[in-house]
Amino acid sequence: MAEQKTVRFIISRQDSPDSAPYQEEFELPYRPNMNVISALMEIRRNPVTAQGKKTTPISWDMNCLEEVCGACSMIINGKPRQSCSAIIDQLEQPVRLEPMRTFPVIRDLQVDRSRMFDSLKKVKAWIPIDGTYDLGPGPRMPETKRQWAYELSKCMTCGVCLEACPNVNSKSDFIGPQPLSQVRLFNAHPTGAMNKAERLETIMGDGGLANCGNSQNCVQSCPKGIPLTTSIAALNRDTAIQSFKNFFGSDQI
Amino acid sequence: MAGNREFLNRRLHSLLGVIPVSLFLVQHLVVNSFATRGEESFNAASHFMESLPFRYFLEIFIIFLPLLFHAIYGLYIAFTAKNNVSRYGFFRNWMFMLQRVSGVITLIFVAWHVWETRLAAAFGAEVNFQMMANILDNPFMLVFYIVGVISAVFHLANGLWSFAVSWGITISPRSQQISTYVTMVIFVALSIIGLRAIFAFV
Structure with a gap:
């Protein structure tokens, strides 16, 4: 043999x-x-x-x-x-x-991957629909947008992007790409957008979005091919606008 | 507002890197280029720059304070990263590391350069063609200046790329790709301008 x-x-x-x-x-x-x-x-x-x-x-x-x-x-x-x-x-x-x-x-x-689940809670990565009475149907989402959003929803919280990121380490409190892309996903949803400012304010806090150093390892490593760096750049624009609103404007939303 | 400190600092760091630090560096390299037209031409240009009205105000608010903030906060950013190019050898990860390395080299170079020229001037030395020719006469200093200028220019060009991402100007991968090409052309162009001026003194 x-x-x-x-x-x-x-x-x-x-x-x-x-x-x-x-x-x-x-x-x-x-x-x-x-x-x-x-x-x-x-x-x-x-x-x-x-x-x-x-x-x-x-x-x-x-x-x-x-x-x-x-x-x-x-x-x-x-x-x-x-x-x-x-x-x-x-x-x-x-x-x-x-x-x-x-x-x-x-x-x-x-x-122990619980830091990612804690981040999801922190950024409110869900769509609040609960009320004391029936709120009725929410706004409709265009089909093309739904298909686009589906790509972002493929995140399985595996942690590969955090492992690959040079700015996620014991010296920094950066939350990493995974919860950031979820902020973009839930802000894109017509009902989720009602809490857009709240999510943006959270990622503008310490350890948030601004800690990204654009090494783009995350997008190269993501097993689901989620456009993480596109999400981060899009959020950079959203938070820039949000910060101008906060400083120059008077509306709290 | 306290929770926003980091966001604010990062954005300020990114903004100051472009306005005014980058603009100052480009202006400096352009004025240096007068050296390629001969000693007299350079001396006239440097005399013009040092006799600008409101000189101290311009130096403090356009150069010194923004540069100091950019440098100190930049060191903090550089040393909180854990570089991993050996495991993730992607182009952008290399640029991420080089941005931090070039920033630290530039800081060392600029500190030395300010000591040798601007502070020497404050202590009575005259900044002119002869001064630079004497400095660059030493082959070690010549190499130090070449490395310093190339680091500074690389840090500027690649910094423009990340500025565009950090402010949400270039979002799509395609726009980021094109801005890589554009900023690398800026890197090459400014390197040529900077090196021509250095070699004019040799």
């Missing part, structure tokens, strides 16, 4: 949020159509390193397994991306896995 093909992994591990990271190497039998997640599952079944040492199963996040939830993002061979859509046949070996260290590491490849 021919020698069996194998896949080699070098995985960055970390036992707790505060402990030092270390690396472990794994070698698995190759199977057709393997992806990074199926390989991690294989390691979980039999957690033994390439050197034959028994170890703990690797911890990572996953959910949808079809690149729409964003949970399984990690650094794969130096690039932040989703491990569910990282096909072994398309990766150089050994496959190097690291957590996205822009976020607090919980354990191994698992990170």
